[in-house]
Amino acid sequence: MAGRGPIVGQRVADNPIMAYPVCPCCGDRRPAAATLRRRPLRRTTSWQPDPLWQVRRHPLCGSCERWLWGVLDEVRNHGAARPVPLFGAPSTGGRLPVFEDQCQVCLAVPQDYGTMIDCIPSGGSRGSWPAFFACASCDAWIASLAEDGRSARGEATRAIDGAYGDWPHPNLRELRVSLDLADRGSAATIREACAEMGVEVVGGVDTVGSVLFVEASPGASVTRVVRENVKIVRAVVVVTPFGAGRELREALQAGASNWLTLPLTPQQVTAGLATTLRRGLRVRWDELSCLPVASLEGSDRPAIAFFPLGDTDVFSVAWLLRRFVRGYDEVVSVGGQVILLPRAPAERLEAVRVRLDLLLAGRAHSAPLDAAATAPPRLDLAG
Numbered sequence: 001m002a003g004r005g006p007i008v009g010q011r012v013a014d015n016p017i018m019a020y021p022v023c024p025c026c027g028d029r030r031p032a033a034a035t036l037r038r039r040p041l042r043r044t045t046s047w048q049p050d051p052l053w054q055v056r057r058h059p060l061c062g063s064c065e066r067w068l069w070g071v072l073d074e075v076r077n078h079g080a081a082r083p084v085p086l087f088g089a090p091s092t093g094g095r096l097p098v099f100e101d102q103c104q105v106c107l108a109v110p111q112d113y114g115t116m117i118d119c120i121p122s123g124g125s126r127g128s129w130p131a132f133f134a135c136a137s138c139d140a141w142i143a144s145l146a147e148d149g150r151s152a153r154g155e156a157t158r159a160i161d162g163a164y165g166d167w168p169h170p171n172l173r174e175l176r177v178s179l180d181l182a183d184r185g186s187a188a189t190i191r192e193a194c195a196e197m198g199v200e201v202v203g204g205v206d207t208v209g210s211v212l213f214v215e216a217s218p219g220a221s222v223t224r225v226v227r228e229n230v231k232i233v234r235a236v237v238v239v240t241p242f243g244a245g246r247e248l249r250e251a252l253q254a255g256a257s258n259w260l261t262l263p264l265t266p267q268q269v270t271a272g273l274a275t276t277l278r279r280g281l282r283v284r285w286d287e288l289s290c291l292p293v294a295s296l297e298g299s300d301r302p303a304i305a306f307f308p309l310g311d312t313d314v315f316s317v318a319w320l321l322r323r324f325v326r327g328y329d330e331v332v333s334v335g336g337q338v339i340l341l342p343r344a345p346a347e348r349l350e351a352v353r354v355r356l357d358l359l360l361a362g363r364a365h366s367a368p369l370d371a372a373a374t375a376p377p378r379l380d381l382a383g
């Protein structure tokens with residue numbers, strides 16, 4: 001895995017099929033049978049391609065093409081009745097298909113940008129999948145699977161995370177977690193992560209002293225739940241879908257302690273709990289990005305800065321990063337800039353940057369940040 005990222009990006013750009021020695025999705029040396037194509041769109045008066053945002057291509061072997069299509073099909077036909085058996089998969093959250101420009105994966109109505117996704121067989125001109133429209137969040141999720149499906153399939157959960165997979169679960173045995181979540185997939189993921197850590201999960205009623213997970217949803221206020229509980233719980237963690245920036249902002253102002261993106265992975269839950277408890281209430285949140293305000297003075301940790309492009313708002317970039325970085329990476333706001341601090345050695349920084357660039361589909365420009373050049377003494381994460 002290490003170091004493959006940059007090669008992937010360059011070879012795909014040069015020659016999408018012939019030069020590809022390894023299928024990135026399964027990691028096997030199989031010939032590419034098809035190319036997954038992601039064409040970013042933005043809404044002006046209608047949905048239009050935006051020249052700022054590049055078309056991204058991912059080669060797939062035949063077996064990965066069929067696997068990925070099967071996963072998409074399952075997510076789209078799943079409804080909210082039971083969680084998709086794949087960590088981090090989007091869910092329709094009970095939404096119904098009504099409008100033409102709903103995301104055809106999670107059925108959310110995208111704000112100002114989305115992606116047209118199809119799959120072109122090698123040597124063919126017509127898609128082997130029908131083209132479909134996806135929100136930026138589902139688009140990045142599909143790209144993350146095309147770039148590496150092994151972890152999602154459970155074939156390489158540990159190996160693929162490299163050093164990340166070796167992170168010990170924090171000792172949180174005294175902790176109680178309570179849930180107020182409509183999304184069953186996320187509730188199941190939290191229960192699974194907590195079971196792994198030996199942490200008790202209680203029903204939504206008895207919240208005293210617990211870490212309470214609440215769900216933000218676009219257009220519905222979670223602030224009341226935060227206000228009612230903030231004095232009696234240990235912390236409130238807001239589980240936030242892509243379109244709920246405003247609702248999250250209000251929840252943080254009302255005293256929420258942390259937020260995670262919806263859907264969740266077990267590692268994000270584990271790392272999120274550890275971070276929440278470590279920080280306590282000392283966090284100051286950047287109003288636009290909803291990221292913890294930090295200073296990099298004196299830090300020698302590898303860091304990458306992300307700059308939104310076009311009319312992409314800073315919260316969208318912050319949300320997408322938090323959704324797709326590993327659970328123990330930190331995304332912070334430094335002087336209003338979005339900064340990623342990956343728990344990775346400096347030599348892997350470029351691979352991390354290229355992977356995230358690919359997922360963000362050009363919606364943000366990224367650059368390694370030479371913190372050492374601007375440096376006095378120590379990293380203060382403001383909590």
Ligand SMILES: [Zn+2]
Pocket residue numbers: 023024025026027028030060061062063064065
């Ligand atoms: Zn493959």
Ligand SMILES: [Zn+2]
Pocket residue numbers: 090103104105106107108134135136137138139
């Ligand atoms: Zn979606």
